[in-house]
Amino acid sequence: MLNEEIILTPQGMEKIEKELDYLKTTKRKEIASRIKAAISFGDIAENSEYEDAKNEQAFVEGRIATLEKWLRNATLLKKENNANGMVCLGDTVKLADHGSGEEFVYTIVGTAEADPTENKISNESPVGRAILGQKVGSIITVEVPAGSIDIEIKEIS
Numbered sequence: 001m002l003n004e005e006i007i008l009t010p011q012g013m014e015k016i017e018k019e020l021d022y023l024k025t026t027k028r029k030e031i032a033s034r035i036k037a038a039i040s041f042g043d044i045a046e047n048s049e050y051e052d053a054k055n056e057q058a059f060v061e062g063r064i065a066t067l068e069k070w071l072r073n074a075t076l077l078k079k080e081n082n083a084n085g086m087v088c089l090g091d092t093v094k095l096a097d098h099g100s101g102e103e104f105v106y107t108i109v110g111t112a113e114a115d116p117t118e119n120k121i122s123n124e125s126p127v128g129r130a131i132l133g134q135k136v137g138s139i140i141t142v143e144v145p146a147g148s149i150d151i152e153i154k155e156i157s
Contacts, residue, residue, distance in 0.1 A: 006070045007110030009077050009090055020067040023060055031057045070112050087131045087156055089123050094155035095131070098139065103154065108132065127151070
């Protein structure tokens with residue numbers, strides 16, 4: 001896990017670089033100002049402002065270390081023309097739940113970039129793992145926390 005490969009799309013790498021820059025330039029300064037102000041209140045042993053600022057500082061420094069590690073170990077995903085018609089990392093896939101008929105559109109990304117709120121699912125998630133290498137028209141049974149679902153691949157782009 002020390003040098004675990006992190007797969008990123010160009011957009012994902014840019015997003016991580018922007019967050020890292022913000023944390024290093026803006027957020028660190030904000031926290032330093034909070035700590036300085038809290039120290040000016042006097043005894044830091046019973047100072048909740050100081051304690052909160054130090055906790056936030058620890059969180060931010062941990063996040064910076066994580067992002068830097070991701071960038072060091074990043075492999076940039078180069079999207080190529082999908083000639084074989086199979087689901088690959090970086091593809092956007094339209095799926096249909098055979099039980100409910102509901103349709104979903106997901107982009108398959110690396111773990112570091114996964115964000116279900118943006119319909120980006122990890123290649124290591126149950127659905128991501130199940131559909132990789134499958135073709136349009138394939139019906140796959142996927143084990144999810146709620147049980148088993150049958151999904152059909154409707155479209156790959």
